[in-house]
Amino acid sequence: MKTDSALSRRTFLSTLAAAGAAAAIGSSPTAQAAGGKTGRNKIIAFSKPFQDLSPDDTADFVADVGWDGIECPVRAGGQILPERVEEDLPKMVEALKKRNLELTVVTTDIKNPSQPLTQKILHTAKRLGITQYRVAFWTYDAKTPIPKQLDEIRAELRDLTALNKELGMQAGFQNHSGGTRVGAAGWDVYELVKDLDPKYTGVFFDIGHAAIEGGLSWPTQARLLRPYYMGVYAQDALWNKTATGWKNEWCPLGQGIVSRSFFTNLMKTGYTGMFSQKHEYKWNSRAEMKTAMKKDLAVFREWLAV
Numbered sequence: 001m002k003t004d005s006a007l008s009r010r011t012f013l014s015t016l017a018a019a020g021a022a023a024a025i026g027s028s029p030t031a032q033a034a035g036g037k038t039g040r041n042k043i044i045a046f047s048k049p050f051q052d053l054s055p056d057d058t059a060d061f062v063a064d065v066g067w068d069g070i071e072c073p074v075r076a077g078g079q080i081l082p083e084r085v086e087e088d089l090p091k092m093v094e095a096l097k098k099r100n101l102e103l104t105v106v107t108t109d110i111k112n113p114s115q116p117l118t119q120k121i122l123h124t125a126k127r128l129g130i131t132q133y134r135v136a137f138w139t140y141d142a143k144t145p146i147p148k149q150l151d152e153i154r155a156e157l158r159d160l161t162a163l164n165k166e167l168g169m170q171a172g173f174q175n176h177s178g179g180t181r182v183g184a185a186g187w188d189v190y191e192l193v194k195d196l197d198p199k200y201t202g203v204f205f206d207i208g209h210a211a212i213e214g215g216l217s218w219p220t221q222a223r224l225l226r227p228y229y230m231g232v233y234a235q236d237a238l239w240n241k242t243a244t245g246w247k248n249e250w251c252p253l254g255q256g257i258v259s260r261s262f263f264t265n266l267m268k269t270g271y272t273g274m275f276s277q278k279h280e281y282k283w284n285s286r287a288e289m290k291t292a293m294k295k296d297l298a299v300f301r302e303w304l305a306v
Contacts, residue, residue, distance in 0.1 A: 042069065042274040043067055043277065044067050044068055044102075044105070044274060044275070044277070045062060045277050045279075045293070046073075046233075046276055046277070046279075047070040048278075050289070051073055051078060052079075055094070055095035058079075059096045059099045062099075062101055063099045063101060065290060065293050065294055067277070069104050071134070071276045072105070072106055074089065074107065074121055075109040075136075078107070079092075089103075089125065093130070103130055104132065104276075105130070105276065106125050106132075107134040108121055110160070111138070111160075121133075132169070132230060133169065133172070139181060140180045146188075153182060153192055160201065165199075170199065170200055170230060171201045171202075172204040173203050175205060175210055177209040184213045186214065186224060187221075189203060190228075202228045203229055204232070204276070205231075206232075207258055207263075208234070208237050208250070210222065211237065211256075218262075231275065232266070232274075233277075233278050234263075236251050236252065236255060236258040238251050238256035250279075250280035251281055252292060253277075267304055
């Protein structure tokens with residue numbers, strides 16, 4: 001189930017122009033300045049697979065693999081617990097800074113400003129110079145009409161957008177595969193963010209989840225959401241037939257259904273945003289995990305070379 005039948009660069013660019021995105025490339029409010037010591041796009045890692053490490057060990061691990069920093073889970077069961085954010089987030093930021101690395105994004109369970117720890121998390125992050133965060137996931141209720149649910153989520157995001165404007169922060173919605181997951185289709189993400197100010201609320205586009213859900217149509221999701229990109233998540237997956245039916249599973253980059261052409265075309269547009277590598281497949285040891293991540297990063301850098 002290869003999806004390399006991606007759009008040509010001409011089609012990709014013309015569609016962006018039609019959507020009004022081409023004029024914003026390189027200067028979009030959702031785009032980050034190019035990072036890294038060589039001027040390339042920043043490539044960070046979602047630290048969930050090694051979130052049991054201390055701040056110093058995390059920084060050493062990230063430096064050894066070769067990333068520019070991390071996206072850190074600040075949520076229930078995460079690397080930093082929300083109730084300890086004021087004590088533990090500064091320690092992580094400091095440990096990374098010592099190695100010339102950064103904490104770029106915090107991944108949260110935040111859905112609205114009225115949650116007990118929302119203000120605490122966001123004020124702490126902003127004080128440390130972290131201005132981007134990923135919001136929580138929503139799940140569809142089969143007993144409630146979908147438009148009604150989208151209206152309710154949109155209201156929550158509208159309230160968060162107002163808070164972000166006040167704080168000078170930016171929330172990002174990640175598209176995520178799953179039968180009941182809000183955002184799996186891509187179109188529902190668009191319906192949620194299209195009327196919000198992208199300076200304060202945007203999208204972390206996950207090509208792995210888009211490929212799983214989109215089959216051959218993922219390029220449409222990519223084009224639709226492109227003007228709202230805050231960052232792009234890189235991971236790969238494949239489909240396997242099992243005794244209970246077809247199942248998707250994560251795999252090393254380049255061994256699954258994710259098309260290199262997505263990144264090639266994106267880089268040719270002049271995209272300056274960050275990339276976050278995610279790793280959901282399994283290893284037998286920490287050493288094996290690090291080796292696999294180094295290989296993924298090498299493949300990814302090759303894919304980004306235009």
